[in-house]
Amino acid sequence: MKTVLKNIRQLVTWDDEKQEMCVQEDIDLLIARDKIVSIEKNIHIPDVKSVDCSQHVVTPGFIDPHTHPVFAHTREDEFDMRIRGATYEDIAASGGGILNSVKALRKLSEDELYEESLPRVKKFLEYGTTTIEAKSGYGLTTEDELKSLRVIKRLNESLSLDFIPTFLGAHDIPEEYKANRKEYIRLITEEMIPAVADENLAVYCDVFTESSVFNLDETEIIFQKAVDCGLKLRIHADEFSAIGGTELAASMHAASADHLMKLSPSGMDALKRSDTTAVLLPGTPFFLGRHEYAPARKLWDEGIRVALATDFNPGSSMTQNLSIIMTLACVYMKMTPLEALQAVTWNSAYSLGLHETKGIIAAGKQADLVIWNVRDYRDIAYWYGMNHVKKVIKNGCFQKCA
Numbered sequence: 001m002k003t004v005l006k007n008i009r010q011l012v013t014w015d016d017e018k019q020e021m022c023v024q025e026d027i028d029l030l031i032a033r034d035k036i037v038s039i040e041k042n043i044h045i046p047d048v049k050s051v052d053c054s055q056h057v058v059t060p061g062f063i064d065p066h067t068h069p070v071f072a073h074t075r076e077d078e079f080d081m082r083i084r085g086a087t088y089e090d091i092a093a094s095g096g097g098i099l100n101s102v103k104a105l106r107k108l109s110e111d112e113l114y115e116e117s118l119p120r121v122k123k124f125l126e127y128g129t130t131t132i133e134a135k136s137g138y139g140l141t142t143e144d145e146l147k148s149l150r151v152i153k154r155l156n157e158s159l160s161l162d163f164i165p166t167f168l169g170a171h172d173i174p175e176e177y178k179a180n181r182k183e184y185i186r187l188i189t190e191e192m193i194p195a196v197a198d199e200n201l202a203v204y205c206d207v208f209t210e211s212s213v214f215n216l217d218e219t220e221i222i223f224q225k226a227v228d229c230g231l232k233l234r235i236h237a238d239e240f241s242a243i244g245g246t247e248l249a250a251s252m253h254a255a256s257a258d259h260l261m262k263l264s265p266s267g268m269d270a271l272k273r274s275d276t277t278a279v280l281l282p283g284t285p286f287f288l289g290r291h292e293y294a295p296a297r298k299l300w301d302e303g304i305r306v307a308l309a310t311d312f313n314p315g316s317s318m319t320q321n322l323s324i325i326m327t328l329a330c331v332y333m334k335m336t337p338l339e340a341l342q343a344v345t346w347n348s349a350y351s352l353g354l355h356e357t358k359g360i361i362a363a364g365k366q367a368d369l370v371i372w373n374v375r376d377y378r379d380i381a382y383w384y385g386m387n388h389v390k391k392v393i394k395n396g397c398f399q400k401c402a
């Protein structure tokens with residue numbers, strides 16, 4: 001089945017020569033089944049369904065390369081505490097933070113966790129996001145990590161939203177192993193990773209590498225086991241301190257190094273020499289009131305691939321809206337609106353190994369598209385705090401949610 005999207009004022013597409021995003025004006029787009037066929041002026045094909053885009057903007061579907069969407073409950077109480085002066089570390093020390101989510105998730109059955117997560121993750125589509133990376137990491141026992149990843153698998157099967165699963169057993173040291181962290185690392189490497197790989201539940205393995213969480217040696221041990229079991233790597237690095245996480249990730253060919261607010265010059269050099277994508281999460285410092293952002297402008301100017309993500313999670317970034325993340329990236333990190341668009345589409349597709357099929361509007365790519373209720377692509381970031389999505393097309397099908 002073919003469909004023509006007609007009367008597009010601006011189509012955000014790809015300049016092959018310059019290898020960057022560009023904008024074509026007053027153009028039509030032909031899709032057939034789940035693929036893009038061509039971008040041309042005035043397409044007229046008899047008996048083919050035509051959709052009038054009313055001089056609006058069309059972009060690729062957004063791809064969110066860093067989310068924690070499977071959790072048991074929200075944590076607005078901690079949000080309130082933080083506003084009254086508690087820091088993220090204070091909250092963690094008082095039994096809140098990630099371990100608060102761990103306690104709650106362990107109490108739920110797989111079915112309950114699925115039912116809890118389903119209405120929440122549907123919202124990604126409403127905001128124009130058609131693919132997400134989704135991490136476990138609120139279980140921290142073999143059974144509870146497997147439970148989380150099985151829920152991600154079921155969500156992927158029941159929704160048109162695509163999920164790329166990541167095992168994040170190394171999100172924190174659970175309470176019962178605080179006095180014996182070595183034993184927890186052993187549990188991750190000897191039990192969890194083999195079990196995850198056995199059931200084929202994750203594409204990536206991630207580690208929260210910080211002086212207060214997993215140190216560099218521990219990260220390397222976990223990463224080595226993950227690679228041995230066929231998992232690819234992502235990392236939470238340089239968020240609170242630069243302890244060499246980015247350098248390690250680059251040297252082990254990780255797909256992405258995420259956060260990077262404290263990125264050091266040697267981390268920058270390591271990224272420059274690698275194919276690792278810098279995934280930046282400006283929603284997190286914003287939501288934590290830290291006023292400290294990753295050096296996106298410098299990374300971009302140095303030729304390092306920069307992607308943007310929500311870091312959607314109940315503690316430090318409670319948003320599923322990549323348009324707002326683009327606004328933050330423009331305002332605080334001096335990315336242009338077009339760069340920010342590239343960072344939530346093509347660059348994030350690349351960081352997830354999806355660039356052969358997704359991330360740009362070009363012949364042969366998957367028809368994951370968003371029609372926006374704006375006349376200039378810059379309005380997506382500029383007119384902030386709004387949901388400008390008019391229609392979402394996933395695999396060539398118009399979605400009901402938009």
Ligand SMILES: [Zn+2]
Nearest residue numbers: 066068236311
């Ligand atoms: Zn995260």
